[in-house]
């Protein structure tokens with residue numbers, strides 16, 4: 121397994137060059153999306169919910185409760201969209217990884233360069249999302265920075281395992297299936313819109329084990345400022361293990377698929 | 381091509397070649413071995429449905445410095461699989477492979493740095509422009525911005541794509557893409573150039589132009605390894621070649637030597653009605669050393685075509701259109717890759 125800093129950089133710059141054509145559109149989306157969600161759910165639905173002064177909301181407004189959860193879920197979604205389809209296509213017969221690996225670049229260079237770009241996309245989306253949330257008054261300015269870091273970690277915890285898997289996928293239908301049957305349920309049941317404690321007991325236990333739950337909890341406690349240091353370490357470690365595990369498996373699957 | 385067109389074409393060639401850019405930096409002259417394969421094998425792992433498949437089956441060959449070496453063979457013979465192993469993108473599963481004095485098993489990166497490669501499917505980036513495709517590729521080889529700009533300009537000129545530099549690859553014709561792929565393969569000024577069916581999809585003029593360019597590269601000391609389905613191309617370009625079939629090498633030699641060894645000097649072709657091959661062949665039995673039946677022709681192999689023609693007349697086959705020609709690689713290919721033969 122070969123790795124060179126220069127190779128990774130050049131692989132990364134390839135994705136940046138491509139991104140130059142579409143970045144404006146993605147910025148619009150990454151501002152408009154959270155704005156719409158926060159307005160509709162935070163303000164609209166929130167009015168209904170806040171009446172109850174529910175303990176489930178950590179004693180905050182529904183908007184402040186929702187924003188970090190939504191951010192974590194959105195980063196999972198961004199990570200999936202950026203790493204499932206593009207990695208799959210790039211690894212196929214005439215894909216861009218095939219070009220790179222005919223040059224001094226190694227499969228590992230191609231993987232890390234692409235992940236750097238995906239990480240960059242997650243970081244920028246998390247930043248615009250957090251700024252929009254701040255503009256809505258959902259998070260104080262002083263916690264925007266830590267919240268962005270927590271959300272980026274959440275996204276990466278999905279990006280590396282998904283990339284490791286997507287490179288091996290031969291039928292694109294599988295990628296859609298993954299979105300529909302894994303990502304969407306996670307989105308709904310990981311404490312994004314309501315506290316997991318409100319779920320029936322057995323579902324609660326399942327929900328607490330999911331990576332998105334860990335990300336949501338991390339983001340929410342950072343954003344609301346009631347973080348228990350031990351819990352933060354716990355959630356972060358869980359996510360970090362996914363990031364590193366995804367990298368380790370990806371190094372193998374990329375090597376295997378790209379040198380068939 | 382008409383005389384006038386040929387004249388114009390030659391003039392064009394002279395103009396282009398006269399101001400030719402030096403496309404390579406190598407100046408190796410000794411007859412060292414650039415690629416050396418012993419028992420080279422590629423077995424693909426079993427897919428979802430089938431079992432493991434051996435596409436390249438323990439082949440031996442030697443490519444010398446500054447020669448043009450060809451792989452000839454029918455579809456599925458294992459040519460591309462062999463090319464990908466030489467290109468160090470697909471590891472051999474058996475045997476040894478030395479390239480540019482290094483072992484393919486552990487020096488892939490250093491070898492790839494000195495190789496130019498034209499894969500069978502272009503592998504261009506349709507999302508990017510022509511110029512950007514070259515830029516990305518140059519970067520992969522660690523070239524500086526300035527070096528990339530200079531080299532790109534030269535190579536776009538070479539591929540006659542200068543006016544397309546800013547066009548998206550999506551908008552190029554198939555032949556233009558092929559030319560761009562070839563230009564791209566020269567970005568890193570390679571010592572060894574791998575061309576997997578380089579002229580498939582090119583119009584005749586572009587093909588001839590490419591041949592000229594390949595000759596020029598060869599003169600500069602670049603070693604060429606190519607595959608092709610065009611026998612005239614193989615005959616013109618290759619100093620030596622191997623004929624592959626079912627993953628094995630069935631013959632090796634210069635085009636001339638292969639013709640001399642495997643087929644007779646001349647061929648009598650008899651044009652026949654489709655479906656009448658077997659009957660006509662039965663009547664023609666004995667007019668030549670060997671007869672091969674194709675869908676629309678009988679190929680009669682003999683060292684004296686005129687005499688065979690006279691004999692065919694004696695057998696009452698005078699009514700068929702006939703022609704006598706020299707044997708070519710095409711005949712060697714047909715013979716070696718085993719079409720139905722009637723001895």
Ligand SMILES: Nc1ncnc2c1ncn2[C@@H]1O[C@H](COP(=O)(O)OP(=O)(O)OP(=O)(O)O)[C@@H](O)[C@H]1O
Pocket residue numbers: 380424433434435453454455456457458459460461462500
């Ligand atoms: N990645 C792969 N996995 C499994 N089998 C493969 C793979 N690539 C090629 N093959 C098989 O190996 C055999 C040789 O293929 P290859 O592409 O080397 O042939 P080729 O001589 O280049 O043919 P063509 O003239 O059609 O380009 C074929 O039967 C093909 O199906």
Ligand SMILES: [Mg+2]
Pocket residue numbers: 459460461500576
């Ligand atoms: Mg091929």
